[in-house]
Structure formats: C-alpha cells, structure tokens
Amino acid sequence: MTPVLDLAGIFVFALSGALEGVRKRLDVVGMVVLAFFTAVGGGIMRDLFIGVQPAAFRDAGYLLVPIAATAIAFLWHPQVERAMPGVLVFDAAGLGLFCAVGTTKALHAGLAPLHAVLLGVCTAVGGGVIRDVLSGEMPTLLYDRQLYAVPAMLGSTAMAILYTAGVRGFAATLFSALLAFTFRILAMRFGWRAPLARGIRGSG
Incomplete structure (x- = not known):
C-alpha cells in the first residue's frame, strides 16, 4: 500500500x-x-498478532491524520454528516x-491462508469494533446487518487465493480491493443484509 492510499x-x-x-457528545479528547483507534486499531491488532511493531507507532502520519479528521468533524460536523453518502463510498474503498493489504502482510509473515484471511478482515473491521466498544455500542461485527465484514472477508479470501x-x-491487491469495494457498494445500494437465525425476524 502506498503511503498516500494508506493515509x-x-x-x-x-x-x-x-x-x-x-x-x-464526547469532548475533543474523546x-x-x-x-485514532477507528482508523488504525485493526492494523495495530494485525501487527501485534504477527509479531511486528505496529506501523502506527513508527510514523507520525498515523497520529496526525486522525487529529486532522477530528478537527474537521469538530468544526464542521453538520456539513460532514450531510456529505456522509459520499464519505461512505470512500469508506468502502x-x-x-485494508482487507487486501492486511491479508498480504499476514501471508508475508508466514501465516496460513485461512489465518491470513482472518487477519485481513481484522485489519479492515477491527478499528470499528474498538470504536463501538469505546462508545458503548454493540460491535456491528456481531450483527453484520449492513454487510461490512462480509465484503472484507470476500476481498481477503480473493487476496489469499491469488497470493497462493x-x-x-x-494487480492482486487492486483486484481484491475492488472486489470488496464493489460488493460493499452493491450491499448499500440494494439493502442486502446478512441472514438471521431461522424464525427470527429483523427490525429492518
């Protein structure tokens, strides 16, 4: 991943x-x-699992970019909220x-393809899990009703297959990333949802 795309x-x-x-209603510190943890939490978890120093602790950009994003949300959150449909497209990207690159890093570290896929998904969604826990919400990963983890798993699996x-x-990274991106966009566009247990009706 190039630094520009990473950041x-x-x-x-x-x-x-x-x-x-x-x-x-958190203050600016919160x-x-x-x-910070939404942005780099997944990458930190991945790096700790594979036994390397997290990139977030080596490059100042990993701290400065979340601070810049916080400043924008702090000053102009109404405008940013109105622009969320566009932001969600970039989020899908x-x-x-992240799922493709996370899988690649895990494979480079010598993990088996299956475990690399799991770490690829962790890289993509781990930060969101930390965000939800810190903000007192049930992690969306546990009820993936908007198909967020599923596209990440699809992209990670494709990356592992291509690598193997x-x-x-x-080329492999681009294909896998586009696969996950396209599936996520289609899920948002058509309202695709993950299935619930038999006999359980969803709330929407």
Whole structure:
C-alpha cells in the first residue's frame, strides 16, 4: 500500500470515529481517541498478532491524520454528516484496501491462508469494533446487518487465493480491493443484509 492510499483510508475511518464521538457528545479528547483507534486499531491488532511493531507507532502520519479528521468533524460536523453518502463510498474503498493489504502482510509473515484471511478482515473491521466498544455500542461485527465484514472477508479470501496461486503485487491487491469495494457498494445500494437465525425476524 502506498503511503498516500494508506493515509487516505486512515482519514476516512478516522472521520467516522470522530463523528461517532460527536454523536456521543464526547469532548475533543474523546473524539481524537475514537478517531485514532477507528482508523488504525485493526492494523495495530494485525501487527501485534504477527509479531511486528505496529506501523502506527513508527510514523507520525498515523497520529496526525486522525487529529486532522477530528478537527474537521469538530468544526464542521453538520456539513460532514450531510456529505456522509459520499464519505461512505470512500469508506468502502478503505475497507477493500485494508482487507487486501492486511491479508498480504499476514501471508508475508508466514501465516496460513485461512489465518491470513482472518487477519485481513481484522485489519479492515477491527478499528470499528474498538470504536463501538469505546462508545458503548454493540460491535456491528456481531450483527453484520449492513454487510461490512462480509465484503472484507470476500476481498481477503480473493487476496489469499491469488497470493497462493503466485499472483502478487499491485494487480492482486487492486483486484481484491475492488472486489470488496464493489460488493460493499452493491450491499448499500440494494439493502442486502446478512441472514438471521431461522424464525427470527429483523427490525429492518
């Protein structure tokens, strides 16, 4: 992942965390905390699992970008909320990018494809889980009714298959990221939902 794409994905995720802080009426410190862990929490978890120093602790950009996103949400959150449909498109792009790159890093570290897929999903959605826990909400990962983790799993699986088949580098990452992105966009567009247990009716 190039630094520009990496930081762009971090910015979008951080913005969603900062906006959650606004909704929860947190002060600016709480907003920064939510923004930071939403943006880089998944990557930190992945790096700790594979035994390397998290990139978030080596590069100042991983802290400065969430702070910038928090400042934008702090000053202009009504305008940002109105622009959320567009922001969600970038969020879907970040989801695809992070799941593909997370899977690749896990495979590079020597993990089996199945475990690499799990860490790829963790990279993409782990920050959102931390955000939900810190803000007192049930993690959306546990009721993936808006198909967020499923696209990440699809992209991670594609990345693992391509890597195992010897197809690596930018082309494999782009294909896997686009697959997850497209599935997420279609899920939002057509209201696709994950199934509930037999006999259980959803609330919407």
